Amino acid sequence: MGASCDLQVDVNGEGTFFVDKTVISLYSGTLRKLFGKSVVGPAQNLKVIFQDFPGGTGGFELLLRFCYSSGRMEITPYNISLLHSAAHFMDMTVDSGQDVSLMELTRKLLDEIRYWTWPELLVVLKQCQDLHPESTASTVMEKCLDCLARRLVVAAETSPSPSSISSSDSSACRLSCDTKSTVSFKNGLSSSRTTWWFDDLLFFSPGVLEMIVKSMASNKIDHPTISKFLFYYQKSNFPAASSSQERVKIIEAVIVSLFMLDRSSVPCKSLFGILRVALGLNVSRSSMNKLETMIGSQMDQATLDNLLVPSPYRTNCLYDVNLVLRLVKAFLRGGACRNSKQLKKVGDLLDLYIAEVAPDPSLKPLKFVTLVSALPDSARDSYDEIYRAMDMYIEVHPGLSEEEKTKLVFALNYEKLSSESHKHLSQNTRLPSQTTIQALMTKQCKLKSLLQVTNNTRLPITGSPRGVSKGKAEGQENDQIVIYAGVPDPMADNLRLRAHLQGMQWRVMELEKVCRKMQAQMTKILKSKSTSHSSPRSLPKLCS
CATH class of the missing domain: 3.30.710.10 (Potassium Channel Kv1.1; Chain A)
Structure with missing residues (x-):
């Protein structure tokens, strides 16, 4: 023809x-x-x-x-x-x-992929990556990635010799001696039994990286080894990236790949290294959430230097306090706080951080209180460090209002202050008036007593109808505890307790206002009666 x-x-x-x-x-x-x-x-x-x-x-x-x-x-x-x-x-x-059809012939060759050499696998993967830069989920690539992962499993179980790597089923297929794989095997990473292949896979694009890690994980490759490869990949490819967009893709691919692994296999120190790099790029919120979740799960292994991350550009604060709050939240959300030892380690770490950021003149009072209250009370055996940091914070912020100081002091747990701290607090002129502090301490003790009572088993009252027990007349100062007979209603109990606590809080606030007015009036009276040569007298304790 x-x-x-x-x-x-x-x-x-x-x-x-x-x-x-x-x-x-x-x-x-x-x-x-x-x-x-x-x-x-x-x-x-x-x-x-x-x-x-x-x-x-x-x-x-x-x-x-x-x-x-x-x-x-x-x-x-x-x-x-x-x-x-x-x-x-x-x-x-x-x-x-x-x-004959071309499609059938290529599929037949793919069925014999187990006989391919290691260099042939790498060549095919490189070609697939070049052909499908955006959509890498091709049949050839999937088969090659799966075969590559199985080769790595075999190599990890045996001595990493060229013959064992080139084919898992046939000793006839040998690794050619002039390939990059053999060079790296004999020189650089080849000395390590588990990392000889790191350099060979650096050509993978970020999209293919996620696929190969998923394939490695499904083939039960050691997760710490995969983690080491991912950090090696980031350190090797990140400096060579030609644009910030490529750097973002590399970082996001590494984060997503690390998120597939066991948390214990990813070093906390290395995660903070990735974090500092990611904060300087326009990394997606989804990737940052994954990274913060991984760090939060290992928050007890972090150090103070890890947490001292500079604040974002164009913000006044010295350090990124919001980041630390998100990490603490991730720690609590991950359930690691159920371990009291881990919780106390994070509590000690956060106390050090609070003491470090307290001298920052741009740190807002509400943010400081949020830091102090970020962990449950059981995370601290003592509030002495918090008190010292708070005293420093108030000294650096002389313009705080009385109300702001009151909110700061109320964040303390007075029962966990040492006698020395109690003594210093009673003589501290930078804090709110002693009357206010005494009222806050009383209020805190009442709240804790109420919580303890509600946690106990309710006592039945024989012969009494379901409802509130009759006590003193309405308007009396003494607080009453609601006790039920019969089957308790938890939802109704919570609503009543919440209303009761809100009422107590309102009465304490009213008491604070009255004390401040009386103290101001007494100060004016004493100033008018004092002479220029007389020494200042201490104000009498009011409303104590």
């Missing part, structure tokens, strides 16, 4: 081919559908434009070789990626009635 050039093919705008329409349509279902069932006809001036053809002009030329050789073309690991992608693009199946 004489060849003709009755079809003009434009491939991705890179080049134009003049081909025989009959020969190409014989193997391509796409062209048969385009030209109709009859592929033989009078010569016509036809032109086809292909966009996004796999491999561009090189891939199309390889496809032509297959068609013009009647399918008698050798398919190897070095051209299977192009041929398989082209066959899928052109719908080259056996539907045309031919005895």
Whole structure:
């Protein structure tokens, strides 16, 4: 059959081919559908434009070789990626009635992937990555990644020799001695039994990185080893990235991949290193949440230097307090706080951090109180460090109002202050008046007593109807505890207790206002009666 050039093919705008329409349509279902069932006809001036053809002009030329050789073309690991992608693009199946199809031939070679050498696997993966930079989920790549992961499992279980790496099933396939893999095996990372392959996989794009890590994890590869590779990948590829967008993709891929692993396999120190890099980039909130969750789960292993992260650009504070609050929240959310030892370690760490940020003149009072209250009371055996940090904070912020100081002092647990701290507090002129402090201490003790009572088993009252026990008349100062007979109603109890506590809080606030007014009046009276040579007298204790 004489060849003709009755079809003009434009491939991705890179080049134009003049081909025989009959020969190409014989193997391509796409062209048969385009030209109709009859592929033989009078010569016509036809032109086809292909966009996004796999491999561009090189891939199309390889496809032509297959068609013009009647399918008698050798398919190897070095051209299977192009041929398989082209066959899928052109719908080259056996539907045309031919005895051979390109798609079937590539699939047959993929079935023998266990006999491929390590360098052949890497070449195919590199070609797949270049062919599908955005969508990497191709059949060839998935099979190669799975095979690569299984090779690493075998290599970890045995001595990492070239023969054991090149094929898991056949000793006939040897690793060629002139490859980069062999060089790295003999020189750099080859001295380590578990990290010899790190350099070989650095060419992976961020998208492929997530796929290979998922494949490694599913094949039960040691998670600490995968973690080491991910940090090595980030340190090796990040400096070479040509744009901030590429750096963001690298960091996000590493974070997402680390999130697939066991938390105990990822060092806390290395996570903080990733965090400092990520904070300088426009990393997505989703990736940052994953990173903060991983750090929060190991918060008890962090150090003060890890937490002293500078505040974001164009903010007044010295350190990023919001970040630390999010890490503490992640720690509590992860359930690690159930371990009292871990909880107390985090409590000690947070106390050190609070003492470090207290001298910051830009730190708001509400943020300081939030830091102090971030952990449950059981995280601290003593509040002495908190009191010292609070005293320093009030000294650095002389413009605080009486109300702001009161909120700060109320964050203390007076029962966990040492006698020395109690003595210093009673003589501290920078704090609110002693009357206010005494009222706050009384209020705190009452609240704790109420909570303790509500946690105890309710006592039945025989012969009494369900309801509130009658006590003193309405308006009396003494607080009453609600006790029920019969079956308790937890929801109603909580509502009554909440209303009761709010009432107590309102009465204490009113008492504070009265004390402040009386103290101001007494100060004016004493100033008017005092002489210029008399020494200042201490104010009498009011409302104590």
